[in-house]
Amino acid sequence: MAERGITERSAEWAEAVVREHAHVERASREDQVLERIERVRRRKARLREDNITLAHGAGGKATQTLIEAVFLEAFRNPLLEPLGDSALLGVGGASLAFTTDSYVVSPLFFPGGDIGDLAVNGTVNDLAVSGAVPMFLSAGFILEEGFPVEDLRRIVASMKDAAERAGVRIVTGDTKVVQRGKADGCYVNTAGVGLVGRPPPGPVRPGDAVLVSGPIGEHGTTVMLARGELDIEADLRSDTAALNGMIASLLETCGDSVRWMRDATRGGVATVLNEVAVDAGVAVVMDEDAVPVRPEVRGACELLGIDPLYVACEGRMVAIVDSSVADAALEAVRAHPHGAGAAVIGRIKEDPPGLVLLRTAFGGTRIVDLLVGDPLPRIC
Structure with missing residues (x-):
């Protein structure tokens, strides 16, 4: 009886040792993975591709690498380096937010919206999440030869309505027409300016x-x-x-x-x-x-x-x-x-x-x- 009790306790002890070893080994593997991730992130961004791919516009790792290795490397300055949705500028005693974006959605019209209100809303939101009150927008159009004028009217009317709902004004713009087959009907570029009335927020902290x-x-x-x-x-x-x-x-x-x-x-x-x-x-x-x-x-x-x-x-x-x-x-x-x-x-x-x-x-x-x-x- 006593011998069996000792054997059972020995087995329990052995199982506990195995569990602890497995836990330590698992924790060690996790630490190694996290360290590898951190090493990769510390490396200087380097664009390995010789040609631009669709992945470079998807918003993920390829986009990040393109931005850091090409654009940030060339244009680096303190206003650009935060890579926020808007640049925060001091002009004549005022604090402004400035943003720009291009819209190439396909199809141009979809349930709930179209490329026009998408362009206005996206620009307004980039300013608003930067703590600014959106005020003025620009609108640039790249149109393909043969694009229906009626579709352009729909897009422009949608932008007008979206700007009114958001309380902003479209105050300047540009139009270019390219040959048939050189664009996807219509591309829209917008830029926006907003007034920043509050100081930058405090840093993100554990517990938030x-x-x-x-x-x-x-x-x-x-x-x-x-x-x-x-x-x-x-x-x-x-x-x-x-x-x-x-x-x-x-x-x-x-x-x-x-x-x-x-x-x-x-x-x-x-x-x-x-x-x-x-x-x-x-x-x-x-x-x-x-x-x-x-x-x-x-x-x-x-x-x-x-x-x-x-x-x-x-x-x-x-x-x-x-x-x-x-x-x-x-x-x-x-x-x-x-x-x-x-x-x-x-x-x-x-x-x-x-x-x-x-x-x-x-x-x-x-x-x-x-x-x-x-x-x-x-x-x-």
Whole structure:
């Protein structure tokens, strides 16, 4: 009897040793992986391709490399280096935000919007998430020979309506026409100027809450299905909208407790959270169950093998706020029509710095890295 008890205790001890060894070995492997990731990120960006590919415009790793290795390398200056949605400028005692963007969506008209209101809303949002009050926009058009004038009128009317809703004015512009076959009907470039009336927010800190203003992935999924190349039907509309009113309410309610804001366009929520994780040297930990995704979007993405976290939004903001005001921030955003589906989706942690993690519905955790390749069609 005593001998059997000793044997059982020995077996239990051996199992405990094996478990501890496995835990240490697993932790060691995780440390090695994290160290490799950090080494790669510390390397100077280098463009390895000889020619531009579609992946360079997808908003993921290839885009980041192109920007850092070519454009930032050539144009580097203190105003550009933050690589924010807008440059923050001091002009004659005033603080201004200045942004520009180009829109090449296909198809030009899709459920819930078109390239015109997309261009206005996107530019307004880039200014608003920078803490500015959007004021003036420019509009440049590259038109293909043979493009229907009636379609151009529709686009221009859509831009006019979107600008009125956002409270901005289109004050200058340009038009170019290229030969048939040299463009995809119509491209639009916009630039915007806004007035910054508040000091830059404090740094992102561990413990801060991560908030998204509504269900994600609706714009990108809508555009993918509108192309007609996929045999999938879903009742979806783009979320394209100007968010400056909602953002103004959030800032009025929470003030300096709003640490950081970004609209989740190319590359989706995953991309913008990777940017803040690297820039602030923190970890972003999301809860999968907390991320709002409409069933239609989730179903379409599952059929296509696409993660909604990487799908573009055009009317959704990601904000990081002090945890003490998380409830108030959520209430302020939900009070606006464009923020009715807002949710707190995660928290800022200290470790592992520079990474975005997702706690899955199955109880595990996975790294949400920048988008690799070009799995999506042109959507903005």
